[in-house]
Amino acid sequence: MILVAGVGYSYLRDLSFGPRLVEVLRTMPWPPDVVIEDFSYGPIAILHWFEEAPGRAFDAAILFGAVERGREPGTLSVYRWSGAQRAPDEVQARVAEAVTGVVGLENLLVIADHFGALPPSTWVVELEPVETMWGTDLSTVGHERLREAVDLVAGLVDRTRAGRAEPAGNPTGDHERASAVVAH
């Protein structure tokens, strides 16, 4: 089973990349072992979801959303998650944020990883947002990246189902050094 899920707040232009991509992906046909989910809610609730059925059933996950990491705006990164390796204080801070209402891809990854809840193979697709103001629509660049991300996710699903999800590059969790696919 392959989980495809987006994370983000609504109506924040490119910061809403995750839920917008979910909307698009849900209009497409997918094999029966692929589940599309909107994870735009509390990371602790998602952790609990992962820990029980149907969350435990997934062998692989593709998680996506907008994350501000100081990259060139519009950068679309994809990397295989290989563990957060965060200090306990930072994980604790993420949990404190999560239980007090913060929704975010980074929080979800760090928390779910800490508790060992992520599927064995987890891929992350991130957009470095261009526009972060109020608004219902993505930026022009955001729209372009949305289209690219659709193909990217579809390709990852195909490769995962074929058992060859390892990219040609270095399958590292270090998104800043070794993105397997970068579009800009």
Added chain:
Amino acid sequence: MCFKNLPVEFDAQGRPFLKEGVANPYATARHPAGNGNGAPTLTRDQIEDLLARNGHIKEKNLDPVTRVAGALAFHTVVDLQERKVLDTRSVATLFRGYEVIMMGRDPRDAIYITSRACGVCGGVHSTCSSLATEMAFGVRPPPLGVVLRNMLLALEYLLDLPLHLFLLAGPDYSEAIVSKTNPELWARAERTDAPHQHVHGYRTMGDLMRDMNALTGTLYLEALGMTRVAKEAYALIGAKFPHPQTIVPGGISATVSITTFNEVYLRLQQFFDYSKKVIAIYDDICDFFYDANPAYRDTGRTRANLIDCGVWDDPEAYDATYENANEWGERRWATPGVIVDGKQVTTKLQNINLGLEEFVEHSFYEGWDGQRFATDPVGGPLSPHHPWNKETKPRPQAPNWREKYTWATAPRWDRQAMDAECTARLWNTAVARLLPENPYMEATGHSLKMIVPAGRMPEMEFEWRVPEVWNAFERNRGRAYCVAYTALVGLLIWRQGMDLLKAGQTATSTKFEIPKRGERRGVGFWGAGRGFLIHHVVLDDGAVTNYQIITPSTFNASPRDPWGQPGMYEEAVLNTPILETSVGEGFQGIDIQRAIRSFDPCMPCTTHIHTDRDVITREVNTCACGTDA
């Protein structure tokens, strides 16, 4: 006498009136009488001088204060030689914008918009908003609608309380923290037997405190799980959490059945045993620290000024009118009230309302002129600083400790700072002795006795007693008892709901129309898990023309008021002795942090999260270190 400082007196029938012969009765020129803050305060000039002349006097800035909801910074000046705090400033670093967003809107929007004020307790804002709007509309919900709202509230508290006790404040008392900040205390914990081992199962205090460690401690992980249990039950009625979809003016839009109630009960009953354990744990934690060093009684100490609107309406008494608010308020499962210097001065919701004022002298807002309402809807005198008269005029600027330094405002009741946290619920109920007849709880006038039913653990009796000193430890202990109190109220509400269903009273809401002409006012008297909550609304020709929210953290995080009196966080920290022994490079400021966290700060509720330009979706730190003196 209810009011000591406001120019309000009462006639023989108990009706309030404006004292005669007082020129400019609500002017702020006169310093409130008997309104000392219980903590020594120095002028900023004196502080500056001390900092310049003494190497052992240091500024300690906590920015952000971690393990709280939202963006709070806290500035202190600490005398490390005398081990005391000389100056404090509580800084809400983000603007509160919901009042501005609400202007001109359809009043029904308030339920959904104000819910977003908080990611923890959105539901309480939804319901508080429905109370305010249904009062303005003149619609009374059916009994089952009231019961369901009550149940949602209890479930939200059962989420919020474990979150505070074990995920946010709890780690302050854990092995991981205490072994660093006070190694001698940790050594003592390892050799001290835990008095309530027979309830919570921990042989020594060290065992207990080890399980309070963040991320790895069993109590921490268990609390994460218990928040889920409460959320699941909440969603059965509210449809989702933290922003419910079924709250409407005049009740609840959900259709429920006995099956719904049974599914809620399956989750609610898990809190009976849990509450027994939580009380035993916090009784042991408090007593261990007090025994180890009596000076811990001063950690977070403030005067016992507490305010609460009461919660959980009697479905037969509640009629959504301001006129009868005193009567239906006193029928609540938690009695409304104000306590000043340890004495309860009122249990009347109208008096609570009349005493409210909000000041902005040290906040990033402009003041306002004029006074639209001289009285409340029944003729009681209102201050021009009352929420119904308030205007929200944000004016961002650089912080300055002498002038404006925070986005939080300074609410006061009878011109006094109030602790608005949730033990006020226990305290007012315990001393008022107005608790409706029931088989589980008894208000004695100085305590609240509770009989918690058997689960896997046997039935147990607990008694929360009015504390001798009001401090950080007692705030946490009070919250622990509130778990049992809330679960028992939940059980009573559940029984009321089942009785209504069996009697065929299945209506959950009353049809309403928005009054399209004229002026209407409403107020929602309610409470968050953290404590006091009130929404004020004014409608003109069917649209919102004023909307004001005061939360527990608005009160608690408030800055100085026009008379220089500190807010509650500020006062609590001023009274806090530095008992941490890791003074020097390793100084953590744990005593200060314990004082602040004991209030369960919620800054999204206090300041909300909106700026003129964009929305903040994560915590943003605005360092106050460089603030102009």
